[in-house]
Amino acid sequence: MNDSQKFLLDETRIPTAWYNIQSDLKEPLAPVLNPGTGQPIGPEDLAPLFPMALIQQEVSTERYIDIPDEVREIYRLWRPSPLFRARRLEKALDTPARIYYKYEGVSPAGSHKPNTAVAQAYYNKQEGITKLTTETGAGQWGSALSMACNFLGMECKVYMVRVSYNQKPYRRAMIETFGGQVVPSPSTETSAGRAILAKDPDCSGSLGIAISEAVEIAAGRPDTNYALGSVLNHVLLHQTVTGIEAMEQMTLAEDDVDVVVACTGGGSNFAGIAFPYIGRKLRGERDVQVIAVEPAACPTLTKGPFAYDFGDTAMMTPLMKMHTLGSSFVPPGFHAGGLRYHGMAPLVSHLVHTGDVTPTSVHQLEAFAAGVQFARTEGIIPAPEANHAVAGAIREAIRCKEEGTSRSILFNLCGHGHLDMQAYTDYFAGKLQDYEYPEAEISMALAGLPAVPK
Numbered sequence: 001m002n003d004s005q006k007f008l009l010d011e012t013r014i015p016t017a018w019y020n021i022q023s024d025l026k027e028p029l030a031p032v033l034n035p036g037t038g039q040p041i042g043p044e045d046l047a048p049l050f051p052m053a054l055i056q057q058e059v060s061t062e063r064y065i066d067i068p069d070e071v072r073e074i075y076r077l078w079r080p081s082p083l084f085r086a087r088r089l090e091k092a093l094d095t096p097a098r099i100y101y102k103y104e105g106v107s108p109a110g111s112h113k114p115n116t117a118v119a120q121a122y123y124n125k126q127e128g129i130t131k132l133t134t135e136t137g138a139g140q141w142g143s144a145l146s147m148a149c150n151f152l153g154m155e156c157k158v159y160m161v162r163v164s165y166n167q168k169p170y171r172r173a174m175i176e177t178f179g180g181q182v183v184p185s186p187s188t189e190t191s192a193g194r195a196i197l198a199k200d201p202d203c204s205g206s207l208g209i210a211i212s213e214a215v216e217i218a219a220g221r222p223d224t225n226y227a228l229g230s231v232l233n234h235v236l237l238h239q240t241v242t243g244i245e246a247m248e249q250m251t252l253a254e255d256d257v258d259v260v261v262a263c264t265g266g267g268s269n270f271a272g273i274a275f276p277y278i279g280r281k282l283r284g285e286r287d288v289q290v291i292a293v294e295p296a297a298c299p300t301l302t303k304g305p306f307a308y309d310f311g312d313t314a315m316m317t318p319l320m321k322m323h324t325l326g327s328s329f330v331p332p333g334f335h336a337g338g339l340r341y342h343g344m345a346p347l348v349s350h351l352v353h354t355g356d357v358t359p360t361s362v363h364q365l366e367a368f369a370a371g372v373q374f375a376r377t378e379g380i381i382p383a384p385e386a387n388h389a390v391a392g393a394i395r396e397a398i399r400c401k402e403e404g405t406s407r408s409i410l411f412n413l414c415g416h417g418h419l420d421m422q423a424y425t426d427y428f429a430g431k432l433q434d435y436e437y438p439e440a441e442i443s444m445a446l447a448g449l450p451a452v453p454k
């Protein structure tokens with residue numbers, strides 16, 4: 001038995017291909033629809049915003065897609081990321097379970113997001129694009145894309161939700177340090193922003209508005225494209241680099257995985273760690289239990305129907321079939337900015353529907369208690385989003401103790417919390433509260449789901 005706590009691969013072991021779970025699905029994904037006609041959209045509908053290489057990845061059914069050398073070269077700055085066995089946490093929980101975690105907080109932006117940011121910037125540059133626009137809420141995605149654009153010699157413009165722009169000056173400074181430009185949204189630069197400001201000059205902004213601004217600029221300029229940090233198939237594909245590495249590291253650990261746990265906002269860090277394991281199961285090679293942990297205040301997978309909906313609040317995107325709380329749902333102000341999305345990646349939603357993924361939800365007080373216990377045993381302070389995964393893993397470890405079974409649990413520690421310490425301060429001051437599942441508001445938002453032809 002290997003008794004090391006840390007399992008490292010050298011840089012020659014960075015995966016050479018991403019894993020595409022669409023190749024192993026028993027039934028294909030539901031098509032993405034044009035909201036006007038109700039018909040499936042084609043590549044030409046996406047071409048004003050995305051490069052053809054990414055549009056092809058969106059619909060590809062190849063099992064493996066090569067990672068370009070230039071992308072692997074940048075991945076070398078932080079990949080392969082370490083995999084740890086949480087022996088001190090196991091001891092504190094007095095559990096027979098073996099708990100492992102893959103740590104994505106070692107990336108320059110401090111989360112898993114650069115895994116796709118670098119790939120997206122690369123493919124855009126290949127097709128002659130010189131500038132990317134995007135939105136950011138808490139700032140994780142904006143800082144990852146700004147870093148990626150900087151490495152590839154591209155410009156980056158980030159529409160940052162105004163309330164976060166004012167409350168998160170350090171993420172803003174990170175975006176600027178990497179050379180990106182940050183604009184508080186709503187802004188006067190776009191007609192979408194100007195229309196909102198005309199009605200409400202003090203509007204504090206929302207992700208939906210920021211998406212509308214970023215998309216408007218990208219759609220209107222031939223040298224500019226738009227980049228999204230989660231939800232879409234190609235984003236989830238790029239994140240599988242984490243699960244593929246984890247499989248090799250588990251071999252070094254002379255163990256394998258019985259349960260995979262990750263938090264879900266749009267679904268990308270979850271897909272990254274889980275899809276290679278789910279693929280193995282779908283091919284009949286090895287069974288695995290997979291748990292998606294979401295916040296109880298934004299319970300997309302556990303309470304939302306599997307239905308066609310818009311990806312944004314302004315109802316500008318094509319319709320995707322996914323678990324959704326309705327595109328007008330605004331979750332209460334809990335402390336995990338990255339988990340506040342009304343929808344969920346169609347691929348993750350599909351796998352919940354087929355029973356290959358088990359969703360669960362945790363309240364934020366349980367999540368923060370888990371994060372603090374993790375910090376005090378393992379020494380890493382997780383991002384508030386990642387606390388949900390820690391809480392999910394702890395629940396499984398306690399279940400093992402109660403049942404007297406020894407299972408191996410792997411979770412994705414998708415980011416560190418060094419720029420989110422205000423959330424911890426509020427937690428220690430007793431200012432955090434558990435929000436009840438906002439049933440009335442969700443019913444209202446769901447009543448507005450778009451009608452689609454059968």
Ligand SMILES: *Cc1c(COP(=O)(O)O)cnc(C)c1O
Binds near residue numbers: 112141229415
């Ligand atoms: C953005 C973010 C998330 C949520 O996005 P997913 O696509 O669900 O992974 C979770 N954790 C961290 C640290 C993030 O930055």
